[in-house]
Amino acid sequence: MNMRYENIKDLSVQGKKLGSIGVRPNLSIAFAFIFGIFLIVMFPNLVGIVSGILVIALSLVYLFGVKEHPVLDVYESALLVYDEKDPEKAMLINKDEVKEFFISRNDSTDIDLRLNDGNVIILHSMQKNKAYSLLSKVLPGKASDDMNLKNRKRFFLKKDH
Secondary structure, three states: OOOOOEEHHHOOOOOOEEEEEEOOOHHHHHHHHHHHHHHHHHOOOHHHHHHHHHHHHHHHHHHHHOOOOEEEEEEOOEEEEEOOOOOOEEEEEEHHHEEEEEEOOOOOOEEEEEEOOOOEEEEEOOOHHHHHHHHHHHOOOOEOOOOOOOOOOOOOOOOOO
8 A cells, every 4th residue: 555645636535525534623612612601601600600711711722722634534435544744635545455443532632543554544633433433434343442552653553563
């Protein structure tokens, strides 16, 4: 497999686009903002107002402080993995080339794709539930509970021994 990023304009993806995964969990940010307003309105005492302002402030900091960029587009036949540094470049991965995927359950933002050739692509997104849902549709039965990724590097690993 060609493991390099290319200009998106040069890539042709077959099939219907099922969804996109970005960095920020925009729905969660919106719920936090609304919850902050709810706290202020429903608990108009000092604690409710201060708590509401803190929640609203945190959601606004997250909304405007974390740069949103695409991480992964999921198609019926392939995955389009975006370069973290240049959103105009991406890597096209056929769904048959993915051996398994793993989404961390802890506080990590990692989404790991293990390919048939042994390489692992590590993506970073806080939209882990959406990622699991989309990847499960395209890669049924390839979700892994434990990929046993000791000493993994930032982007690619060597083949398994």
